[in-house]
Amino acid sequence: MKELLLIRHAKSAWDDASLSDRDRPLNERGKRDAPFMGSLLRFRGVEPDYMVSSPARRARKTARLIASEVGYDKDAIVIADELYLGGRRAIVRLVQALDDKNGRVYMIGHNPDLSEAASCLSGESLGEMPTCGIVAIEFPVDRWSHVMEGAGRLKFFDYPKKHLTPSPATDVPGT
Template identity: 50%
Template sequence: MKTLFLVRHAKSSRDDPSLPDRERPLNDRGRDDAPRMGKRLTQRGVKPDLLVSSPALRALTTAQLIADEIGYPRKNIVVDERLYASSPDDLLAVICALDDKLDRVMLFGHNPEFTELAHRLSSEIIDMPTCAVAEFRFDAKAWADVSEAGPAKAKLDAPKK
């Protein structure tokens, strides 16, 4: 069984229009929502083997705040350029290339790609609001098989739920 978590970054600030997109920080709501979602994951007993984040500040900060809540060391978060300004196909390629020794992986990134991929994996998911966590469980032994086999189970949680 492989479990994939897609986490859209928490709400970011657009207060400083001079900042490059990659450097936009979380706003107050985002800094509140990310730990809240991390606590919910902890309450559900979620223990990922790997956290992978887009290099954008808002995504990496979301990953760090959730990591703090679930007991995952910040220093072990992998930053992957392919999670920024990508496509659902690019994201799926990253997922399919994951080490099969890993059973639970959490990716942190952006819309519209995360919603598009989530919808492709489960037609029930049509929108991922900021800081939403989509969880997919696949009856597969290899990550490469995830793209062909639909998830056995899909779940979506968001801060306002």
């Protein structure tokens, strides 16, 4: 059994127009959401055997923040250019080329590629993954090279806004 977690980078900052897309950092919400989602992954008991990230700054930072929460060595995160706007097919090829010693892999990247790959691999119509969204897909195979489009089973789809608690009402009756 193989398990793939596709993770969209956390919310990025757009306030410095001089930065290239590749160099955009996380904003404050992103810096808060990534560790939160990492703690949820730890709580679920789905720590990675291997982590691979897009080379974009916001994706690398998301990967490092999540790695800290799940007990993964931040220096062991592998950077793969295919995860930076390489397309759905590039992600599928990257998955199929993974080392079979790894049972659970995290891939941190970008939309629309991750959303398309998640839907394609799971056979589910998942729509667009929100920032710091995580799609976990299970494959009934022993070898990553045997992963095929539509053959995975959606294990969960989670994202930060799913966990927002509504604020208590500020209106007090009779005032």
